[in-house]
Amino acid sequence: MPVDSNTSYQSPTDRVEAWVDAATLHIRFNNPARHNALSVDMWQAIPPLLTQAEKDDAIRLVAFSGAGEKAFVSGADISQFEDMRAAREAVTFYEAMAEEALMSIYHCAKPTLAAIRGYCIGGGVNVAISCDIRIAADDAVFAIPAARLGLGYRYSALKNLVDLIGVGAAKDLFFTARRINAQEAKSLGLVSRIAPPAALEALLAEYTDAIAANAPLTVHAGKRIIAEILKPSPDLDRELCQTLIRNCFESEDYAEGRRAFMEKRKPVFKGK
Incomplete structure (x- = not known):
């Protein structure tokens, strides 16, 4: 198991909360008066927190959630649209800021999970599909309402959606802007598992405990290799994939895993 984190995580805004529990950095969107709609300061809070987590050997997972019982994230804070998206320069700034936040999640070296x-609407879906894993309460509601607002939708968000649920399902959700429930989201592959609201915390604990107990070098290598798999064939870095695999086999953790298996005990991985 990892040692306790010695890193202090301080969010730059009260509308994003951050704390460490065991080996997990929790990031919670805290704008319940607007159903956790993402304001500018909330978008900007994400990259520096993830940068800290990537440097912290004690962190094995970053888990995102929303404050209260009503919403994970209900979209972007449209009260800021007139100021932030009305003019060409403002659009450019806003889109670059949101893209940086989402890509910081997508490319985070540590596993990421959305509970x-x-x-989970619009920008909330974008945050969720930027994560590696998505779990949901069975009261969750998903939609991508861009077509009802006349917004241009960024390439990276649509690519993430297509990669996750396929072309047909992505077109269905995007063209209609319809809302779907947690059961349909699971059937599409948008979320992995669902649970009653009262059991969501326990389901999250399954993931935090399991990932904390597993070999971080193997998890890291798997995440990087999957990212390579998703690239177009000419851009695939096979040498990197082989190096990541070799690093796992040459690690102390691999030796510990073999010993633990032979001794019929749980392994204690250190990420070395």
Whole structure:
């Protein structure tokens, strides 16, 4: 198991909360008056927190959630649209800021998970599909309403959606802007598992405990190799994949895993 984190995680805004529990950095969107709609300061809070987590050997997982019982994230804070998206320069700034936040999640070296309850709309879906894993309460509601607002939708968000649920399902959700429940989201592959609202915390604990107990070098290598698999064939870095695999086999953790298996005990991985 990892040692306790010695890193202090301080969010730059009260509308994003950050704390460490065992080997997990929790990031919670805290704008319940607006159903956790993402304001500018909330977008900007994400990259520096993830940068810290990547440097912290004690952190094995970053888990995102929403404050309260109504929403994970209900979208972008449209009260800021007139100021932030009305003019060409403002659009450019806003889109670059949101893209940086989402890509910081997508490219985070540590595994990321979205624990979703209630509304997961627009920008909330983008945050969720930027994560590696998505779990949801069975009261969750998902939608991508861009077509109802006349917004241009960024390439990276649509690519993530297509990669996750396929072309047909992505077109269905995007063209209609319809809302779907947690059961349909699971059937599409948008979320991995669902649970009653009262059991979502226990389901999250399954993931935090399991990932904390597993070999971090192997998890890291798997995440990097999957990212290579998703690239177009000419851009695939096979040498990197082989290096990542070799590093696992040459690690102290691999030796510990073999010993633990032979001794019929749980391994104690150190990420070395």
